[in-house]
Structure formats: structure tokens, C-alpha cells
Amino acid sequence: MTRNIMSPAKYIQGKxxxxxxxxxxxxxxxxxxxxxxxxxxxxxxEKEISEGFQGGDVSxxxxxxxxxxxxxxxxxIVEAAKESEADVIIGIGGGKTLDAAKAVGFYSRLPLxxxxxxxxxxxxxxxxxxxxxxxxxxxxxxxxxxxxxxVVVDTEIVSKAPVRxxxxxxxxxxxxxxxxxxxxxxxxxxxxxTSTIAAYALARACRDTLLADGLQAKQDAENGIxxxxxxxxxxxxxxxxxxGFESGGLAAAHAIHNGLTLLEETRPVMxxxxxxxxxxxxLVLENAPIQELEEIIKFNRSTGLPVTLEEMHLSAEQPDxxxxxxxxxxxxxTPMDNMPFSVTxxxxxxxxLEVDQLGRQLPLKS
Numbered sequence: 226m227t228r229n230i231m232s233p234a235k236y237i238q239g240k241x242x243x244x245x246x247x248x249x250x251x252x253x254x255x256x257x258x259x260x261x262x263x264x265x266x267x268x269x270x271e272k273e274i275s276e277g278f279q280g281g282d283v284s285x286x287x288x289x290x291x292x293x294x295x296x297x298x299x300x301x302i303v304e305a306a307k308e309s310e311a312d313v314i315i316g317i318g319g320g321k322t323l324d325a326a327k328a329v330g331f332y333s334r335l336p337l338x339x340x341x342x343x344x345x346x347x348x349x350x351x352x353x354x355x356x357x358x359x360x361x362x363x364x365x366x367x368x369x370x371x372x373x374x375x376v377v378v379d380t381e382i383v384s385k386a387p388v389r390x391x392x393x394x395x396x397x398x399x400x401x402x403x404x405x406x407x408x409x410x411x412x413x414x415x416x417x418x419t420s421t422i423a424a425y426a427l428a429r430a431c432r433d434t435l436l437a438d439g440l441q442a443k444q445d446a447e448n449g450i451x452x453x454x455x456x457x458x459x460x461x462x463x464x465x466x467x468x469g470f471e472s473g474g475l476a477a478a479h480a481i482h483n484g485l486t487l488l489e490e491t492r493p494v495m496x497x498x499x500x501x502x503x504x505x506x507x508l509v510l511e512n513a514p515i516q517e518l519e520e521i522i523k524f525n526r527s528t529g530l531p532v533t534l535e536e537m538h539l540s541a542e543q544p545d546x547x548x549x550x551x552x553x554x555x556x557x558x559t560p561m562d563n564m565p566f567s568v569t570x571x572x573x574x575x576x577x578l579e580v581d582q583l584g585r586q587l588p589l590k591s
Contacts, residue, residue: 350467396501405473532584
């Protein structure tokens with residue numbers, strides 16, 4: 226039986242880490258860094274980045290990432306990095322900026338450092354880039370040769386990002402354990418290799434951390450406090466979820482999320498917000514105990530994550546729209562294949578409607 230676990234070579238989390246990027250370039254024997262950063266980083270942290278490289282042996286070029294994380298945009302940055310003669314790629318910013326930088330590192334065959342400025346997804350740690358079409362629709366997953374060499378998280382920066390992003394990261398991380406559990410059940414029932422003990426433990430720790438510290442972290446972040454709860458949630462959103470999903474597997478929650486990206490009306494809903502809702506849909510598909518459903522719905526409600534179709538910009542009165550997403554989620558080759566039983570588009574639509582009803586009617590327990 227073969228088991229494996231995937232992770233970055235080094236994960237660093239702490240205050241002021243944005244000023245230490247040169248140190249991690251030096252560890253990788255880099256002499257010139259090509260930095261892919263979004264507009265927010267340019268506007269707010271260019272000074273800190275510059276000061277960090279002053280007096281060192283590593284030079285850098287700053288590239289402003291704008292637009293969609295598409296193959297066309299990635300290829301354009303690859304050519305620019307080549308012309309600059311860079312020997313290390315650094316991505317600084319949100320999820321799509323980091324996905325672009327990871328893809329650039331892949332095609333350039335250069336070592337990669339990622340420095341997330343938000344904790345809205347678990348993308349930073351993974352050996353995967355999600356590419357989109359020019360108009361923002363999911364294009365494909367790009368498997369990378371390896372995870373990033375360094376993941377550097379400056380918690381001072383992350384904690385100052387809009388609270389909605391931190392909460393969306395909780396929504397993305399929420400699915401980690403339940404999808405890993407579904408994949409594990411599927412593997413065991415089919416006599417296939419299961420995830421490592423370590424990966425499953427990290428996925429469970431991710432879930433437990435969210436339920437224990439999620440609400441407090443949201444409240445502290447709203448009050449500008451970089452508390453232990455905020456630090457814990459940043460680690461859960463980025464590291465525990467990142468390793469847990471990649472080594473534990475994806476299932477219905479992300480399959481249905483991907484289907485929902487086809488619906489224009491869900492565009493204002495963030496990735497993690499969608500996943501928070503589709504995690505409950507997966508639990509309904511699994512016929513999970515009502516206590517488990519109550520626990521997750523209560524968590525979503527307390528943190529402001531979606532529990533109804535209306536919050537997803539959808540409607541139970543338009544089942545045909547739901548069916549578009551459902552059919553896409555059940556297409557061959559999607560994460561739905563990892564469920565321990567066969568799932569149909571009809572069952573997905575039915576589950577979404579049931580979640581909507583539960584979200585509107587299920588009483589909360591004190």
C-alpha cells in the first residue's frame with residue numbers, strides 16, 4: 226500500500242515576515258527574485274518589501290498582477306521573468322495572484338516562494354494552480370511538480386485584510402475534514418490506498434480549530450486584534466487545510482462548488498463562501514447525523530457563511546439553474562468521483578434544496 230503526504234518544504238508564520246523574503250531567497254541560493262504581486266500589495270507594502278531587500282545580496286523585480294489567473298496571463302509573466310534573468314519566483318497577494326505565481330514557477334522551472342496577504346483559501350501550500358478563462362470561469366487544475374519551497378505568512382498583514390476574507394477562508398477550510406473523510410471511506414470500501422495518518426489528523430485538526438476558534442477569531446479581527454485565535458485560524462485556513470485537502474483529497478463539496486462557478490449569479494459569492502454551503506450539501510448527500518448538520522449550520526450562521534440558496538444568490542424557485550451546477554459537478558473526472566457512493570445530478574439538486582430548507586428552518590441549540 227502506497228501512502229504519501231504533500232507539503233511545502235518550509236512553512237513560516239509570524240509578524241513582520243514580509244521584510245524577511247530576502248532571507249528565504251538566499252536559502253534557495255537565489256540572486257534575483259521576480260515578484261508577482263497584486264495591486265493591494267503595491268499600494269500598501271511596497272516599502273516593506275523594498276526595505277527587506279536593502280543591504281542584501283538579492284535583487285528583485287516587482288510585477289503588478291492584474292486581471293484573471295488565466296494561462297495567457299501566466300505565459301506573459303513567464304516571458305517577462307525570463308527576460309529579467311530571475312532565478313526565483315515570489316508570489317505576494319491573494320489566491321489568484323499566488324496561483325499565477327505558482328504556475329509561473331512551474332513553467333519557468335524556478336524555485337517558488339509564496340507570501341499570502343489573506344487567509345481566504347488554502348491555495349498557498351498546494352502543488353496546484355487553478356486556472357480560469359479570461360472571463361473568470363474555471364478552466365482547469367494545473368498540477369505542479371512540487372509544493373512551494375517556502376510559504377511565508379506575515380500575520381500582521383493577513384490580520385488586517387477584510388474580515389470577510391478570513392471568514393471565507395474558514396468556509397474553504399471547513400470542507401477539508403469532511404472531504405478527506407469521504408475520500409477515506411471511498412478508498413477503504415474499494416480496497417484502495419488511503420491517505421496518511423498524518424494528513425487525516427491535520428484535516429481533523431483543521432475542523433476542530435475552526436469550530437473552537439472561528440467565531441472568536443472573527444470578532445478579534447473585526448476589532449483589529451491579532452490574537453491567538455486569529456493566529457490559529459490563519460494556520461488552519463492556510464496550512465492545515467492546505468495539507469489536509471491535498472493529501473486527504475477533494476469530494477462533493479468542491480465538485481459542487483466548481484459547478485456553481487458556471488452560474489453568473491454566484492459570481493459575487495467568494496470561493497470559500499460557496500464551499501461552506503456545498504460542504505453542508507455534501508453532508509446531506511451522505512445522510513449525515515442531524516447533530517453534525519446542526520453543528521456546521523450553526524458555525525456558518527455564527528461566522529456569516531451561507532446556509533441558504535438566497536445567500537448564494539440562487540433560488541429554490543429556479544431549480545433549472547441548480548441543475549446546471551449539479552450536472553457539471555457529476556461529470557466524469559470531477560472530485561465527485563471520490564465519494565464512497567454514486568451521486569447523480571438529481572440527488573445534488575435535491576440536497577441543495579434540503580440544505581436551503583434546513584438553513585431557513587433548523588433551530589440553533591444553545
